[in-house]
Amino acid sequence: MNLLDYQAQWSAYLLQGSSAKLDSRFSTWLSSQPDARSHFYQHSVFSTLNDLFLALMPVTASYIKELPLFLETYQKTYPPRDAHLYNTLAGVVIFLEEHSIGESLPPWLVDIAKIEWSERLSYNAVGSQQSLLHPSVILCKTAYPVLEVWEDLKQAGWNNPPDIEPQAALVLLYARAEKSEIQKMSIGPLVGLWVELLQQGVAEAEALKVIQDLFLEQNLPVLTVEAQSSAILLKLRELGILS
Amino acid sequence: MSFLTCKKNLPYLGVGLGCRDALLPDILTHRESIDWLELVPENYMGRQGLHLEKLEWLLEADFPLVSHGVSLSIGSAPMAGELHGLDPVYLNELEAFLHKIEAPWFSDHLSFSRVNGQYLNELLALPHTQEAADIVVRNIHVLQQHIQQPFLLENISYYLRPYAQDMSEAQWITTIVEAADCGLMLDINNVYVNSKNLNQDPIAFLDQLPLERVVQVHIAGHFKQEDFIIDTHGAPVCEEVYALFEALMERCEPLAVLLERDNDFPPFQDLLAELEQIRCLMPHYQKRLNLRP
Numbered sequence: 001m002n003l004l005d006y007q008a009q010w011s012a013y014l015l016q017g018s019s020a021k022l023d024s025r026f027s028t029w030l031s032s033q034p035d036a037r038s039h040f041y042q043h044s045v046f047s048t049l050n051d052l053f054l055a056l057m058p059v060t061a062s063y064i065k066e067l068p069l070f071l072e073t074y075q076k077t078y079p080p081r082d083a084h085l086y087n088t089l090a091g092v093v094i095f096l097e098e099h100s101i102g103e104s105l106p107p108w109l110v111d112i113a114k115i116e117w118s119e120r121l122s123y124n125a126v127g128s129q130q131s132l133l134h135p136s137v138i139l140c141k142t143a144y145p146v147l148e149v150w151e152d153l154k155q156a157g158w159n160n161p162p163d164i165e166p167q168a169a170l171v172l173l174y175a176r177a178e179k180s181e182i183q184k185m186s187i188g189p190l191v192g193l194w195v196e197l198l199q200q201g202v203a204e205a206e207a208l209k210v211i212q213d214l215f216l217e218q219n220l221p222v223l224t225v226e227a228q229s230s231a232i233l234l235k236l237r238e239l240g241i242l243s
Numbered sequence: 244m245s246f247l248t249c250k251k252n253l254p255y256l257g258v259g260l261g262c263r264d265a266l267l268p269d270i271l272t273h274r275e276s277i278d279w280l281e282l283v284p285e286n287y288m289g290r291q292g293l294h295l296e297k298l299e300w301l302l303e304a305d306f307p308l309v310s311h312g313v314s315l316s317i318g319s320a321p322m323a324g325e326l327h328g329l330d331p332v333y334l335n336e337l338e339a340f341l342h343k344i345e346a347p348w349f350s351d352h353l354s355f356s357r358v359n360g361q362y363l364n365e366l367l368a369l370p371h372t373q374e375a376a377d378i379v380v381r382n383i384h385v386l387q388q389h390i391q392q393p394f395l396l397e398n399i400s401y402y403l404r405p406y407a408q409d410m411s412e413a414q415w416i417t418t419i420v421e422a423a424d425c426g427l428m429l430d431i432n433n434v435y436v437n438s439k440n441l442n443q444d445p446i447a448f449l450d451q452l453p454l455e456r457v458v459q460v461h462i463a464g465h466f467k468q469e470d471f472i473i474d475t476h477g478a479p480v481c482e483e484v485y486a487l488f489e490a491l492m493e494r495c496e497p498l499a500v501l502l503e504r505d506n507d508f509p510p511f512q513d514l515l516a517e518l519e520q521i522r523c524l525m526p527h528y529q530k531r532l533n534l535r536p
Contacts, residue, residue: 003375004320004359010367011358037402037471045365080362083285083314083333088364125292136292175293 013038014045015079017072049075049088056089057116059150060096063109065158073099086120093117106161108144115140115147115171119182122173133198134241136175136182145169147186174241183239190225191232198242204233246424249393250458254347255531256307256499258521260514261476263504267297269511271304276515278532279307281501282344285314288336298343308344309459309499311351311428312337314362317382317396318355318369327385328378330357334389341392348458350395350428353379353416368401371408371415376422383423395428395458396420400436400474412437413451420456427452430461431491432503433474435484440471445487454495462488462521463503476505480517489524496527 001009013022022038049071054061064070077099078091096110118140125136144164146153156162170192173184187195190211197207208229215222236242257278262270264286270277280301287298301308315337319328341349354366369375387394398416410418420427429452438445462485464478480488480502502517522528 002320003318003370003372003378004322006370007320007355007358007367011361011363014363014365015361040402040473041365041367045363048364080364081360083330083336083357083362084289085285085364123293124290 010041014042015075017046017076018042018068046071046075048085052085053089053092056086056120057092057113059154060092060109060113060116062154062157063106063112063161065104089117089120106164107166108142108146108164111142111144111146112153114142115173115184118171118173119184122175122182125175131199131201132204132243133195133236134174134243136173137195137199137241138173139192139195139199140171140173141192142169142171145186147171147184150184174239176240190228191235194229194232194236246393246426247455250426250456250498253393253458253498254307255534256309256347257528257532258518258525259307259309259499259501260518261311261501261503261505262301263508264297265508266504266511266514267300271300273511273515274304274306277306277518279309279499281309281311284310284312284337284340284349288333288340302344308346309501310337310341310344310346310349311397311501312349313352313366314356315351315386316355316357316362317351317353317386318375318379319357319382320355320378322359327382328355328357329382329385330360334386338390341390346392348393348395348426349390350397350426350459352399353396353419354399354401366399368399368403368405370405371410371412373409373418376415376418379419380422383419383425387423387425393426393458395426396423397428397430397461398433400430400433400440402440402471402473404441411451412443413448417451417453420453425456426458427454427456428459428461429454429457429491429497430463431488432461432463432465432480432484435487436465436472436474446490449487449491449494454491457495457497459499459501460488460491460497461501461503476503477507479509479513480520485520485524488521492525496531500525 009023013020046068050067053071061067074092074095077095080088093110093113096113118138122136122138143166145167146164147169149162149164152162170187170189171184172187172195173182176183193211194207197210208226211229212222212225215225233242259279259281260270260277262280262282287294314333321328352366355369356363356366383394396419434445434448437443438448462480463476464480466473466475466477500521502514502521504514
C-alpha cells in the first residue's frame with residue numbers, strides 16, 4: 001500500500017461515521033487495543049464538528065434531537081473542502097432545506113440556521129467595495145418570523161418546539177466592532193429595499209427614485225416614501241452602518 | 244543559506260502563550276507578563292471583519308507573533324498527476340498572514356490532514372517510511388520556494404503505531420529535517436505522551452534527534468485515559484513533562500518556549516504562574532532576554 005492509498009483509507013474511515021471500520025489490513029499495523037484507539041480518531045473528528053456546530057449554531061442544534069446522526073449524515077454530504085474549520089458548516093442551511101433528515105424537524109428551523117450562519121458571515125464580512133453600507137451588513141429573508149420569538153426559541157429545545165405561523169420576515173445583521181459582536185434586528189420591507197439597493201452600490205438619490213417608482217407602480221402613497229426614507233437613512237447612520 | 248546559519252540570526256523570544264479567543268482580554272491586560280504569542284493562522288487566514296480586528300489589537304500591543312498552523316498537511320501525498328501534496332490556496336493565504344504578522348519563523352505538524360483535496364480536521368500520523376519522508380521533504384521544498392521564512396516541523400502525538408516502519412520515529416524525523424534543511428519545533432508533551440502510549444524511552448528519543456535544529460518548544464498538559472494518554476492541552480503541565488523539559492534544556496537552548504492551553508481554562512493567574520515556572524527551568528533565560536535589542 002503506498003502513501004496515497006494509506007491516506008485515502010484514513011479519509012474514508014474518518015468521514016464515514018460510526019458504522020465504518022478501518023480496513024482489515026490496518027489491524028495488523030495497530031498496537032494493543034486497536035479498536036479503542038482507532039475509534040478515538042473518528043470520535044475526535046466528529047466531536048470537533050459537534051463542538052463547532054454547538055458553538056456557531058447553538059439554537060439550530062437545540063432543535064435536532066439526533067445530533068450525532070445529523071452531523072454524520074451532514075459530513076458525508078458536505079465533507080470539509082478547505083482549511084478553515086468553520087467553513088465546514090457552510091452547507092448546513094442547504095442541507096436542512098434539501099434533505100429528508102429535516103422531516104422530523106420544525107419547518108422554521110431553516111430560518112434559524114439562516115440567521116445563525118448569517119451571523120458568522122457578518123462576523124467575517126468582506127462586503128462590497130462600492131457599497132456605502134458597512135461590510136458586515138447582511139439582509140436575511142426568512143419564511144417565518146423567528147427573530148420575533150428568538151429568546152423563547154433559545155429556551156424551548158427539540159422536545160418542546162413552538163408553533164409559529166409562516167409569515168415572510170426580514171432580519172438585518174451587522175457588526176458592532178467595539179463590542180466584537182453581531183447585532184440582529186427585524187426590519188420592514190422598505191428598510192429591506194433600501195439595504196438591498198445600497199448593497200448593490202446604488203447611490204442614495206438613485207435608490208430613492210427606484211423606490212418612488214415602485215410605490216407608483218403599486219399605487220402606494222408616494223408622498224410618504226420620501227419622509228420614511230429620510231428616517232431610514234438617519235437610523236442606518238445612527239447604527240454606524242451607513243457612511 | 245543553510246537553516247543552521249539562518250538560525251543564528253533568529254530572535255530570542257523567551258516564554259510565550261498560545262493565543263486563544265477566550266484568553267484574549269487577559270492577554271491584552273497582562274502584556275508585560277507574556278514575552279510573545281503564538282497564533283493559529285487558520286483563525287485569521289482568508290477572514291475579514293472582526294477576526295482581523297482582534298489581530299490588530301495584538302499588533303498594536305506590540306507582541307512578537309509566531310504562526311503555528313494546523314492545516315498545512317505537509318505529509319499529504321500528491322494526487323495523480325500532481326507534483327506535490329500542498330494546497331496552493333492555503334499557501335497563498337498563509338503567506339499573506341505571515342507577512343502581516345512579521346513572523347520570524349512559522350511551523351506546522353509532521354502529519355497529514357488533507358487527502359485528495361479533502362480536509363479531515365485531524366493531525367494524522369504518517370508511516371515512518373522512506374516514501375513518506377521523501378514526500379514530506381518534497382512538500383517542504385515547495386513550501387519554502389513559496390514562503391521563504393524559516394519553517395519548523397513539529398513532532399506529533401499519535402495513538403496508533405503507523406504501519407510499515409522503515410526506521411524509528413526519531414530517525415525518520417532526523418532524515419526529514421536534514422534532507423529538507425528545516426528547523427524543529429519540539430513538542431515535549433508529545434514526546435511524553437508517545438513514550439507512554441507506545442512504550443518508548445523519551446530520553447533515548449530526544450538523544451536521537453538533531454537538537455541543534457530546535458528553534459521552538461511546546462509544553463502542555465494532557466488527559467489520562469484508562470489505557471492511554473490524550474494530548475488535550477486542557478490541563479496544567481505535569482511534573483513528568485517538566486522533568487523531560489529540564490532534560491531537554493540540558494541538551495539544547497531553544498529560542499522560544501510556548502505554553503499551549505486550548506480548553507478548560509484556569510484563572511489567568513495560573514497560566515502566568517506556569518509561564519514563570521517554565522522560565523525558572525531555562526538556565527539562560529534572563530541573560531538571553533537582557534541581550535535582546
